[in-house]
Amino acid sequence: MxxxxxxxxxxxxxxxxxxxxxxxxxxxxxxxxxxxxxHQTSVADVAEALGVSKPFLYYYLKNxxxxxxxxxxxxxxxxHRMLDSVHAADLSGWDLLVRLLRGYAQVMTTDFGICLIRxxxxxxxSPQARDKLWTGRRRLNSEVERIIAQGIADGSIRxxxxxxxxxxxxxxxxxxxxxxxxxxxxxxxxxxxxxxxLFARGIVPADVQEK
Amino acid sequence: MxxxxxxxxxxxxxxxxxxxxxxxxxxxxxxxxxxxxxHQTSVADVAEALGVSKPFLYYYLKNxxxxxxxxxxxxxxxxHRMLDSVHAADLSGWDLLVRLLRGYAQVMTTDFGICLIRxxxxxxxSPQARDKLWTGRRRLNSEVERIIAQGIADGSIRxxxxxxxxxxxxxxxxxxxxxxxxxxxxxxxxxxxxxxxLFARGIVPADVQEK
DNA sequence: TTCTGACTCTACCCGTTGGTAGAATGTTAA
DNA sequence: TTAACATTCTACCAACGGGTAGAGTCAGAA
Numbered sequence: 001m002x003x004x005x006x007x008x009x010x011x012x013x014x015x016x017x018x019x020x021x022x023x024x025x026x027x028x029x030x031x032x033x034x035x036x037x038x039h040q041t042s043v044a045d046v047a048e049a050l051g052v053s054k055p056f057l058y059y060y061l062k063n064x065x066x067x068x069x070x071x072x073x074x075x076x077x078x079x080h081r082m083l084d085s086v087h088a089a090d091l092s093g094w095d096l097l098v099r100l101l102r103g104y105a106q107v108m109t110t111d112f113g114i115c116l117i118r119x120x121x122x123x124x125x126s127p128q129a130r131d132k133l134w135t136g137r138r139r140l141n142s143e144v145e146r147i148i149a150q151g152i153a154d155g156s157i158r159x160x161x162x163x164x165x166x167x168x169x170x171x172x173x174x175x176x177x178x179x180x181x182x183x184x185x186x187x188x189x190x191x192x193x194x195x196x197x198l199f200a201r202g203i204v205p206a207d208v209q210e211k
Numbered sequence: 212m213x214x215x216x217x218x219x220x221x222x223x224x225x226x227x228x229x230x231x232x233x234x235x236x237x238x239x240x241x242x243x244x245x246x247x248x249x250h251q252t253s254v255a256d257v258a259e260a261l262g263v264s265k266p267f268l269y270y271y272l273k274n275x276x277x278x279x280x281x282x283x284x285x286x287x288x289x290x291h292r293m294l295d296s297v298h299a300a301d302l303s304g305w306d307l308l309v310r311l312l313r314g315y316a317q318v319m320t321t322d323f324g325i326c327l328i329r330x331x332x333x334x335x336x337s338p339q340a341r342d343k344l345w346t347g348r349r350r351l352n353s354e355v356e357r358i359i360a361q362g363i364a365d366g367s368i369r370x371x372x373x374x375x376x377x378x379x380x381x382x383x384x385x386x387x388x389x390x391x392x393x394x395x396x397x398x399x400x401x402x403x404x405x406x407x408x409l410f411a412r413g414i415v416p417a418d419v420q421e422k
Numbered sequence: 423t424t425c426t427g428a429c430t431c432t433a434c435c436c437g438t439t440g441g442t443a444g445a446a447t448g449t450t451a452a
Numbered sequence: 453t454t455a456a457c458a459t460t461c462t463a464c465c466a467a468c469g470g471g472t473a474g475a476g477t478c479a480g481a482a
Contacts (some may be wrong), residue, residue: 002472008360027394030404035333036333036334037332037333037334037335039250039334040333040334041334042468042469043469043471044469044470051294052428052429052430053430053431054409054430054471055429055430055431055472055473056429056430056469058470058471058472059428059429060330061469064469064471083275088477094414094415094419119331121248122246122247122251123247123250123251123252124248124250135342146332146462146473147325147342148414153219153397155416155419156415156416157414157415157416157418158414158415158416159411159413160443161405164397164402164405164409165414166381166389166408167386167387168383168405168406168409168410169383170386171382171383171384171385171386171387171389172378172383173382173384173385174380174382174386175381175386176378176382177380178382179378191375194372194375194379194460195375195379196238197361198371198410199379199409199410199414200374200413200414200415200420201369201413201415202409202410202411202413203304203305203359203368203369203371203376203410203411204367204368204369204412205366205367205368205369206413206417208265208305208366208367209283209411209412253438253439253440254439254441259448263459263460264459264461265440265441265458265459266441266442266443266459266461267436267458267460268457269440269441269442270459274441275439275440275441376473378436394449
């Protein structure tokens with residue numbers, strides 16, 4: 001009862017235990033933020049959902065903003081980890097893009113990923129915090145544009161404006177986090193493959209396309 | 212000075228004048244909500260931006276929720292007007308879809324449209340208000356699915372799952388409202404045409420597509 | 423046994439903000 | 453001149469919620 005199961009520590013060093021608890025808090029917070037919205041969630045709500053006192057949260061996190069920021073930082077980190085793993089491969093631009101989008105969809109269906117997309121509106125964080133996260137996302141953005149450009153160069157992607165194409169892709173994939181349900185019929189991979197197929201071939205039959 | 216230029220009334224009936232002022236308030240509110248975020252905007256902020264007193268707003272609108280709700284209602288109405296005008300035409304499913312998406316992009320680059328997309332997160336409105344708007348958007352959603360299904364039937368759209376395809380389309384187009392800038396290089400029509408082209412033909416060259 | 427750290431409980435402070443009251447002002451039209 | 457309306461100004465209330473203080477509790481280590 002003292003330590004709720006959601007953030008129970010197993011046999012670990014004190015540091016690991018502390019980190020695990022922090023993560024447990026953040027996970028729960030992210031889920032509640034996604035359900036009710038950040039501004040409609042009080043710190044007391046998070047504490048209550050965790051079966052824990054309010055001061056407990058302040059024992060592990062600086063303040064409410066910090067809770068949100070850490071959630072978004074984790075999501076951004078996951079995206080970067082994913083990006084790095086994609087880069088390891090030696091593939092055509094299109095194949096790189098496919099791998100990246102699969103990983104992206106995976107992250108966008110986690111609590112942290114959803115939190116990242118839905119809580120970046122102005123006023124959710126201090127400008128400094130926003131800036132920090134934005135540099136991370138800018139890197140992702142430019143990387144996608146670079147990959148598309150590479151695909152155009154190697155012939156695996158049709159000639160198009162990488163910037164606008166990436167906006168369309170990010171739009172479709174980010175939007176997943178607004179409608180995805182864990183208990184729904186579609187999982188991240190299914191969605192990703194479906195979207196990738198759409199973006200690859202388009203939805204107008206080849207024999208109907210003019211020009 | 213008594214009546215700021217933003218909501219100045221010309222020679223109209225009192226009712227028209229009142230409506231015009233209401234709309235002026237809503238327009239200004241929508242713009243500020245989009246800039247700073249709804250929860251970070253106080254009613255006093257809106258009043259100040261309009262050069263008007265706070266009680267003035269309550270003279271025309273019920274409360275803060277009402278201001279937001281009316282903004283979203285207007286956007287939804289515009290979407291429905293657009294939908295109706297699309298329907299008037301007797302075209303293939305794909306051509307209908309193209310017309311619809313052009314109109315959709317148009318709305319998504321207005322202050323009200325942007326407001327609609329960015330302020331539907333849980334907790335922004337009372338559940339009842341949310342429900343009212345949701346039925347409006349559901350209609351739009353199902354209409355798009357219907358059009359896609361029609362396109363598949365008449366051969367103008369490739370065989371695919373209308374629901375998932377519509378999610379991808381809405382995602383891409385809704386996302387416009389997150390990055391569009393009035394003073395940017397792209398206008399609504401340019402963006403729409405570009406996206407439509409991407410979704411029509413895909414981004415993988417036909418001669419590279421396997422199968 | 424005692425110490426320490428982790429944590430709870432209760433209670434409170436205080437800033438912000440939505441919303442209202444009510445009197446005063448000005449403008450217009452009858 | 454007067455009545456009606458639109459609007460401002462000032463002031464205020466009440467609720468909420470972030471954040472803190474401080475004393476107490478409990479488990480485990482030494």
